[in-house]
Amino acid sequence: MTAESNDKASIPQDRFEIRLSGSGGQGMIFGSVVLCEAIGRAGDKNVVQSQSYGPEARGGASKADVVVSSEEIYYPKAMKLDLLLAMTQEALDKYYPDLKENGMLVVDNTLVTEIPDRDHYARPFTRLAREEVGHIMVANVVALGAICALTDIVPLDVLTDAVLARAPRGTEDRNRKAIEIGYNEAMKLKKK
Amino acid sequence: MTAESNDKASIPQDRFEIRLSGSGGQGMIFGSVVLCEAIGRAGDKNVVQSQSYGPEARGGASKADVVVSSEEIYYPKAMKLDLLLAMTQEALDKYYPDLKENGMLVVDNTLVTEIPDRDHYARPFTRLAREEVGHIMVANVVALGAICALTDIVPLDVLTDAVLARAPRGTEDRNRKAIEIGYNEAMKLKKK
Numbered sequence: 422m423t424a425e426s427n428d429k430a431s432i433p434q435d436r437f438e439i440r441l442s443g444s445g446g447q448g449m450i451f452g453s454v455v456l457c458e459a460i461g462r463a464g465d466k467n468v469v470q471s472q473s474y475g476p477e478a479r480g481g482a483s484k485a486d487v488v489v490s491s492e493e494i495y496y497p498k499a500m501k502l503d504l505l506l507a508m509t510q511e512a513l514d515k516y517y518p519d520l521k522e523n524g525m526l527v528v529d530n531t532l533v534t535e536i537p538d539r540d541h542y543a544r545p546f547t548r549l550a551r552e553e554v555g556h557i558m559v560a561n562v563v564a565l566g567a568i569c570a571l572t573d574i575v576p577l578d579v580l581t582d583a584v585l586a587r588a589p590r591g592t593e594d595r596n597r598k599a600i601e602i603g604y605n606e607a608m609k610l611k612k613k
Numbered sequence: 614m615t616a617e618s619n620d621k622a623s624i625p626q627d628r629f630e631i632r633l634s635g636s637g638g639q640g641m642i643f644g645s646v647v648l649c650e651a652i653g654r655a656g657d658k659n660v661v662q663s664q665s666y667g668p669e670a671r672g673g674a675s676k677a678d679v680v681v682s683s684e685e686i687y688y689p690k691a692m693k694l695d696l697l698l699a700m701t702q703e704a705l706d707k708y709y710p711d712l713k714e715n716g717m718l719v720v721d722n723t724l725v726t727e728i729p730d731r732d733h734y735a736r737p738f739t740r741l742a743r744e745e746v747g748h749i750m751v752a753n754v755v756a757l758g759a760i761c762a763l764t765d766i767v768p769l770d771v772l773t774d775a776v777l778a779r780a781p782r783g784t785e786d787r788n789r790k791a792i793e794i795g796y797n798e799a800m801k802l803k804k805k
Binding site for chain 1: 642646649650652654659661662663664665666686688689690
């Protein structure tokens with residue numbers, strides 16, 4: 422986990438905020454639940470997963486947040502993101518302003534074409550899911566694999582176990598493959 | 614969560630806090646995600662669903678919270694519950710102290726045998742799922758149907774749509790049946 426400069430006294434120094442965003446049906450809630458469980462299993466961090474619905478949340482963009490801290494998490498909503506995953510243009514446009522200046526931006530560039538001019542990691546998670554795994558539905562899991570490679574928030578084996586524990590029976594193989602592809606693709610980006 | 618010092622004026626009067634609790638694998642997260650979505654679709658309330666993992670959360674009891682408010686929800690964690698669903702004895706024992714004095718207690722008495730001496734609604738959700746639906750896995754959905762009957766937080770048709778939208782393909786019939794059974798069983802309790 423990167424050490425951000427959370428200046429405010431009330432916020433623990435090591436608080437790390439992740440937002441998975443896309444459109445409804447892209448499995449952002451599933452992804453965040455699994456990520457939360459994996460982080461919870463991996464260590465002694467506190468972790469909270471949440472999503473909201475409300476008048477302001479209507480529309481095409483869907484989000485789910487995961488907040489990690491070694492302190493008790495009194496304020497579980499994400500405020501300034503350390504990591505934003507955007508699976509669609511609409512989600513990127515909507516949530517990019519919530520990303521910290523030095524936060525990590527991870528983009529599915531199957532669908533996202535206009536990316537802010539700053540450091541980011543872009544891979545076509547949806548296309549990889551379709552072409553490499555044969556199931557577009559696991560694009561969220563491909564993205565999780567990439568996040569696992571790009572950060573040190575959770576070990577690959579723990580994340581894989583968490584995904585498989587929640588995946589519908591009969592989808593284990595495609596989910597395992599999806600994580601691996603996402604992980605390997607992101608490792609290539611890191612090595613550049 | 615223990616009662617934090619949040620009896621401050623900043624919390625809207627109409628805030629309503631729900632906790633679904635049981636053991637891991639009983640689908641409390643699924644239930645809370647679906648309930649959150651249904652409430653979000655049903656009206657103009659704000660609603661937040663969350664779950665936590667951390668050192669204090671280890672052990673057998675699993676919980677997921679839903680907080681509803683007509684105001685923006687600045688503090689999305691449940692503090693004093695308006696409704697507690699307990700599917701196991703361990704969950705009841707652990708989370709009952711978080712229930713408001715006049716909060717609603719809903720218990721699956723398939724597995725829970727010692728219930729506090731106060732008003733509560735008890736039905737064997739797990740047994741009903743097994744015997745009436747033929748699938749023990751939908752006990753959480755039976756419980757959701759009961760909560761729908763016992764409160765006015767969400768209309769039955771909206772809840773049903775939300776469950777079916779998230780249910781794995783091929784399980785629609787059993788989930789529809791599970792909601793109906795839970796709803797009808799709880800209506801009997803109300804009429805007493």
